[in-house]
Structure formats: structure tokens, C-alpha cells
Amino acid sequence: MISRLLICLALFSWASVARSAPITFNTALPVAQSEFVAREQLIVNQSGKDPSGLSRDRTTWAAISVLGYGVTSDLALFGVVPYVNRDLTLDMGNGPVNRHASGLGDMKIFGRYTIYKNNFSGGNFRVAPFAGIKLPTGDDNRSDGAGRLPAAVQPGSGSWDPFGGIVMTYQTLAFQIDAEASYQANSTAHGFAAGDVSRLDGSLQYRLWPRTLGSGVPGFLYGVMEANLIHQNRNRIGGVTDPNSGGTRLLLVPGLQYVTRRWIIETSLQIPLIQDLNGVALRNDYIARAGFRFNF
Amino acid sequence: MMKILKRSGLAAMLILLGTVTALAEPQSYSLKVDGLACPFCAFGIEKQLSKIDGVGDLKTDVKAGVVRLTMKDGSLLDKAEAKQAVDRAGFTLRGIEKVRKAPQQGGESQ
Numbered sequence: 001m002i003s004r005l006l007i008c009l010a011l012f013s014w015a016s017v018a019r020s021a022p023i024t025f026n027t028a029l030p031v032a033q034s035e036f037v038a039r040e041q042l043i044v045n046q047s048g049k050d051p052s053g054l055s056r057d058r059t060t061w062a063a064i065s066v067l068g069y070g071v072t073s074d075l076a077l078f079g080v081v082p083y084v085n086r087d088l089t090l091d092m093g094n095g096p097v098n099r100h101a102s103g104l105g106d107m108k109i110f111g112r113y114t115i116y117k118n119n120f121s122g123g124n125f126r127v128a129p130f131a132g133i134k135l136p137t138g139d140d141n142r143s144d145g146a147g148r149l150p151a152a153v154q155p156g157s158g159s160w161d162p163f164g165g166i167v168m169t170y171q172t173l174a175f176q177i178d179a180e181a182s183y184q185a186n187s188t189a190h191g192f193a194a195g196d197v198s199r200l201d202g203s204l205q206y207r208l209w210p211r212t213l214g215s216g217v218p219g220f221l222y223g224v225m226e227a228n229l230i231h232q233n234r235n236r237i238g239g240v241t242d243p244n245s246g247g248t249r250l251l252l253v254p255g256l257q258y259v260t261r262r263w264i265i266e267t268s269l270q271i272p273l274i275q276d277l278n279g280v281a282l283r284n285d286y287i288a289r290a291g292f293r294f295n296f
Numbered sequence: 297m298m299k300i301l302k303r304s305g306l307a308a309m310l311i312l313l314g315t316v317t318a319l320a321e322p323q324s325y326s327l328k329v330d331g332l333a334c335p336f337c338a339f340g341i342e343k344q345l346s347k348i349d350g351v352g353d354l355k356t357d358v359k360a361g362v363v364r365l366t367m368k369d370g371s372l373l374d375k376a377e378a379k380q381a382v383d384r385a386g387f388t389l390r391g392i393e394k395v396r397k398a399p400q401q402g403g404e405s406q
Contacts (some may be wrong), residue, residue, distance in 0.1 A: 121390070
């Protein structure tokens with residue numbers, strides 16, 4: 001089911017809780033020792049281009065809460081709690097049928113450690129690998145009048161899925177560049193295993209305002225442009241590969257971000273440029289995001 | 297002779313008074329921080345520095361990469377503590393300078 005890819009897309013924005021940072025993925029910028037940072041993000045994920053002829057239309061709303069804690073200035077721990085609301089409408093020939101579920105999704109916990117940093121006047125460069133696990137905290141056995149809901153609609157996956165990657169950040173007063181490579185290995189639950197997910201992400205944040213910096217700590221308005229290259233292997237159902245699942249997507253993500261000393265507000269729109277998906281996997285229309293971050 | 301003694305004593309008292317006043321004035325420092333490049337980062341540095349005993353006012357200039365720190369009356373900044381605080385925020389303390397007050401008319405510079 002390609003839906004697992006969409007779920008991953010929606011929830012993979014977990015880590016960028018600290019500093020001006022990418023909107024759709026992680027950053028290597030530090031969380032100060034013994035301090036907390038938090039992030040809230042609302043995500044609307046819409047898919048309605050259906051090559052199968054079943055007129056499938058799926059909308060997922062997700063509210064993602066992230067808390068980050070600086071164990072040291074190099075080691076940070078993060079917890080991600082999603083609340084999801086999923087709707088799938090399809091027509092099997094007897095008129096449209098709606099399948100729906102909402103509730104706590106699968107939580108994630110992970111750690112990030114800075115292995116290289118170079119602080120210089122007016123900027124810095126950092127490299128930080130990270131690793132964690134997605135926990136089966138969401139309900140994965142919901143049903144309605146038509147029977148057990150498909151995996152695409154269940155709030156949780158039921159599986160323990162480890163993930164890891166590496167992120168690098170180059171930040172100056174005028175702009176910031178982030179890049180990340182990551183991999184998530186999805187395991188089996190209830191006979192279903194979503195395909196593993198590989199990602200390459202890039203982000204440029206450019207200070208639009210103030211054009212000329214004065215003294216003090218002014219708020220920064222960043223124009224953001226990101227790209228997500230995401231590949232998912234085919235799913236396996238009962239040990240059999242699903243030919244209508246998995247594939248590769250390239251998304252372009254324009255956005256805006258306003259950064260102050262204590263908080264950040266941001267919004268972005270993920271637009272699919274390329275969707276090279278297998279079989280009749282459901283195509284994505286867009287993913288919209290809005291949120292804020294807070295420095296305790 | 298008495299006049300000279302009186303004038304000398306008065307002068308000595310004024311010098312002593314000036315010195316005591318200068319010592320009692322809050323000490324200010326300028327901390328040059330490497331890595332500081334955004335407003336959100338400034339808060340983390342200020343918060344770590346504010347945990348040092350005796351720290352009063354903190355003002356950051358992101359463009360200059362400088363935190364101006366004023367101690368409470370009678371306190372002095374321990375440079376090692378300041379370096380640790382900036383490290384804990386994830387940044388690097390490049391240098392500390394004691395800020396000298398600009399000379400005022402009829403007053404004296406510190």
C-alpha cells in the first residue's frame with residue numbers, strides 16, 4: 001500500500017524542532033544542554049489521482065507534537081507523538097464508500113549526536129547522525145461495518161520500525177543549507193509489511209527580511225525551498241509482494257518561516273514533481289503544513 | 297600648612313570615594329561568540345549565561361556575534377564559567393572583553 005509512504009511523508013518531519021531549520025525534515029543545529037524545545041505541526045495530506053478506476057480519494061490530517069531535550073550540546077533526544085485522522089473514499093461499483101479512523105498514531109523516539117562542528121564568526125557547520133525507532137502505539141486493528149479497515153486508514157502500523165540517517169547543516173546570517181539521508185526499515189504486523197523507505201532531502205532557507213541586519217536580535221523572515229526524494233520498496237501482504245505499492249517520488253517544497261528568539265512560525269506546501277509509482281498505487285496531490293516551534 | 301593638609305585630605309577622600317564607587321558599579325563584559333547566526337540560537341546562549349551566579353542583564357547582537365553581559369552589583373564574571381555556558385548552548389566563546397564606560401563630563405572612566 002502506497003499509503004504507508006504517505007504516512008511516512010507526513011510523519012518524517014519529526015525532528016526539526018530546533019532553530020531555523022527545514023520544515024519537512026531534520027537539522028543538525030543544537031539543542032542547548034538541559035533545555036527543551038517543542039514543535040507543533042498540522043499536516044494535511046491529500047491523494048486523489050487514482051489510476052485504478054476505483055475513484056479512491058484519501059485525506060489524512062495529522063497533528064504532530066515533538067519534544068526535544070539536550071542531554072549535552074552534542075546529544076539530543078526527541079519524542080514524536082502524532083494524532084491522525086484518516087479518510088478513504090472509494091467506489092467499488094455500488095457507489096462511494098467511506099472508511100474512516102482517527103486517534104493516536106505511532107510514536108517515534110530517537111537520538112541525534114553531533115560528530116563534527118565548526119563554529120565560526122557569523123555561522124557554523126555541523127554533521128549529526130541520528131537513530132531511533134517507530135513504536136506501535138497507534139491502534140492497528142480498527143474495523144467498521146465493512147470489516148477491518150485497510151492499513152491505509154489504520155491510525156497505527158502495529159510494527160516496530162527502526163530508522164537512522166545523517167544530517168548536515170551549514171548556517172550563516174544570510175542563509176542556511178541542510179541536507180539529510182535516511183532509511184527506515186519497516187517490519188511485519190498482522191501479515192502486512194510496508195516497504196522500507198529511503199530518503200534524500202535538501203533545504204535552502206534564505207533571509208528575506210530584514211534585508212540589512214541592524215543591532216540586537218531582530219526577527220528573521222526566511223524564504224524556504226526544499227526537495228524530498230523518497231523511494232519506498234513494495235509492500236508485502238501475507239509474504240507476497242504487492243505490485244501496486246512502492247515507488248519513487250520527488251517533491252518540491254516552497255515555504256515561509258518567521259524566526260524570533262523564543263518561537264518560530266512556518267508553513268509549506270509539498271508539491272509532487274515526479275511520481276514514479278508501481279502499478280495503480282494512489283498518486284499524491286499535495287501535502288500542506290503549518291506549525292510553530294517554541295524555545296522553553 | 298593646615299590649608300595644605302586640609303586640601304590633601306579632601307583630595308584623598310575624593311580619590312577613595314571615586315575608587316569605591318567604581319568598584320561598586322556593575323561590571324559589564326562583551327562576549328564574542330562563534331557560531332551565532334540566528335535569533336533562536338541567541339536565546340539558548342542567553343539562557344545558559346543567565347544561569348551563572350551574579351549575571352544580571354544580557355543583550356545579544358546577532359550581526360556582531362556578541363553578547364553584552366552586565367553583572368549584578370559587586371559580582372565579577374568567571375571566564376571559565378562563561379566559556380562552559382556558551383559550550384553548553386552548542387557554540388564557541390572566542391573572547392571576552394571588559395566593557396569600559398565612556399568617560400562622562402565631570403566623571404571618570406573606569
